[in-house]
Amino acid sequence: MRLLTHNFLRSNVKGTENGYPLIIEVTTVRCEESPVDKEFLLGLIPKVDYSALRSAVRHMGPHCDPPLPDLPEVLPSAVGDVPSLDDATISILHRVLFDVYLVEGYLVCPDTGRKFPVKDGIPNMILHEDEI
Amino acid sequence: MKLKHLESCLSSLPNRVFPSPKIELEQYPTSVHLSSSVVLSALERGDAGPGTSILDLGCGTGMLGLGFASVQSDMVYLVDCDSEALELARENVDMLVEEDVIGRSTANEGGAPGCLGVELIMAKVKHVPPKKRNNEGGGGRGHRGGRGGRGASGKKGKHGGIFSASSTSQDDSLYVDPRENVDDGIPLNSKIVDTVITNPPFGTKNNEGIDVQFLKTAIRLARRAVYSFHKTSTRPFIIKLIRERWGLNAEVVAKMRFEIPNMYTFHRHKSVDVEVDLIRIFWAKEEGSCEKIDGVAAEKDNCNAQEHIRDEREYEGEESPLDLSGHT
Numbered sequence: 001m002r003l004l005t006h007n008f009l010r011s012n013v014k015g016t017e018n019g020y021p022l023i024i025e026v027t028t029v030r031c032e033e034s035p036v037d038k039e040f041l042l043g044l045i046p047k048v049d050y051s052a053l054r055s056a057v058r059h060m061g062p063h064c065d066p067p068l069p070d071l072p073e074v075l076p077s078a079v080g081d082v083p084s085l086d087d088a089t090i091s092i093l094h095r096v097l098f099d100v101y102l103v104e105g106y107l108v109c110p111d112t113g114r115k116f117p118v119k120d121g122i123p124n125m126i127l128h129e130d131e132i
Numbered sequence: 133m134k135l136k137h138l139e140s141c142l143s144s145l146p147n148r149v150f151p152s153p154k155i156e157l158e159q160y161p162t163s164v165h166l167s168s169s170v171v172l173s174a175l176e177r178g179d180a181g182p183g184t185s186i187l188d189l190g191c192g193t194g195m196l197g198l199g200f201a202s203v204q205s206d207m208v209y210l211v212d213c214d215s216e217a218l219e220l221a222r223e224n225v226d227m228l229v230e231e232d233v234i235g236r237s238t239a240n241e242g243g244a245p246g247c248l249g250v251e252l253i254m255a256k257v258k259h260v261p262p263k264k265r266n267n268e269g270g271g272g273r274g275h276r277g278g279r280g281g282r283g284a285s286g287k288k289g290k291h292g293g294i295f296s297a298s299s300t301s302q303d304d305s306l307y308v309d310p311r312e313n314v315d316d317g318i319p320l321n322s323k324i325v326d327t328v329i330t331n332p333p334f335g336t337k338n339n340e341g342i343d344v345q346f347l348k349t350a351i352r353l354a355r356r357a358v359y360s361f362h363k364t365s366t367r368p369f370i371i372k373l374i375r376e377r378w379g380l381n382a383e384v385v386a387k388m389r390f391e392i393p394n395m396y397t398f399h400r401h402k403s404v405d406v407e408v409d410l411i412r413i414f415w416a417k418e419e420g421s422c423e424k425i426d427g428v429a430a431e432k433d434n435c436n437a438q439e440h441i442r443d444e445r446e447y448e449g450e451e452s453p454l455d456l457s458g459h460t
Contacts, residue, residue: 001251005209005251005253008321008324009253009320010319010320010321011319012317012319019319020321034248035236037245040183040206040248043183049321098249120222121252123254124254125253125254126255126256132317
């Protein structure tokens with residue numbers, strides 16, 4: 001599971017108010033380098049919840065090799081159309097969104113503490129009967 | 133991409149069928165030819181390919197979603213509630229990664245754009261069977277709408293058609309704009325991909341209306357268009373629901389025939405042919421909205437106004453849909 005996917009996922013267990021963003025508990029991560037597609041990334045950034053991405057990077061960062069750098073607190077002119085980003089920022093964003101994977105671990109609901117297991121890179125978001 | 137090329141790409145997948153299909157999930161294979169034709173229809177309409185992201189809701193072994201990956205859609209998400217299906221899908225993904233259909237390596241940087249990646253998520257569409265009114269009378273026997281059920285022969289009597297499947301109930305939830313944020317069991321924010329493809333369960337007496345629930349979730353997740361399969365016998369109901377109740381556009385893209393294994397041992401025939409439509413649901417792009425993913429309920433108004441009812445003839449007349457009968 002990439003952090004891009006984490007950015008879209010929320011908890012909908014019974015009793016959840018917001019359920020977002022999910023806390024990441026890391027068991028295993030995998031890193032794989034892929035070429036940066038600048039155009040694609042610039043189109044994607046406005047659709048990403050940036051503060052959720054930052055928190056995911058904080059959870060995942062120390063487990064990666066080399067560790068992920070903290071993301072800047074805000075992106076320049078991130079509101080509105082295509083953000084104007086320098087190449088270094090673009091490559092960091094690409095790396096955190098696409099090149100690091102949570103292979104084993106948990107996604108934890110911030111409201112209820114319910115743990116959703118991630119196995120073999122697939123988050124299991126199925127709820128039990130009494131959680132619906 | 134040519135049909136033949138796409139077909140040969142999908143034919144190379146190791147898991148094209150379910151070794152032990154789960155009847156309650158209505159798992160049966162989508163053929164290579166059918167998947168390829170659906171993907172190319174979406175490609176023609178600009179709903180797939182480079183620059184788009186795709187989600188396959190109820191992906192099974194991933195034949196449809198991976199077809200979209202094979203035509204260089206940027207990102208593809210495969211969602212299913214069955215871990216075994218996702219394992220099969222995963223093996224299919226691995227094969228396409230091996231063949232460089234999915235994933236870009238730094239080695240061929242600057243080469244042809246391809247699918248960046250495929251992500252798998254295990255989640256289940258929540259289905260609350262609609263409440264029936266006691267006084268409704270007739271038409272309420274749900275299993276008519278089922279895939280293996282009696283009404284499946286495709287000979288649609290007036291009532292077996294419009295009033296089968298999901299339409300028996302006056303349940304208000306059916307009419308709520310599907311783009312509103314609701315808890316539909318799928319733990320994903322709204323409008324996260326351009327296009328959603330879904331081959332939903334058609335429902336049995338135990339889960340009547342589940343096809344419409346899938347459709348609603350699909351619409352919530354998409355920014356641009358949804359492709360969904362529905363029994364032809366329910367076409368008037370489904371089209372009317374989409375156009376008049378939800379204020380969205382709908383067109384029948386293709387009609388086909390599914391050979392569906394029967395659900396219950398007491399059925400006389402092993403399988404039954406069901407006429408099925410591929411319906412495309414689409415809406416105008418919202419102007420100026422920056423589509424924050426943390427989707428607070430969609431601003432629905434500017435999509436609603438336009439051409440409520442395109443024309444009856446579009447779904448009465450059968451001239452336009454691609455005919456894929458005989459290729460299940």
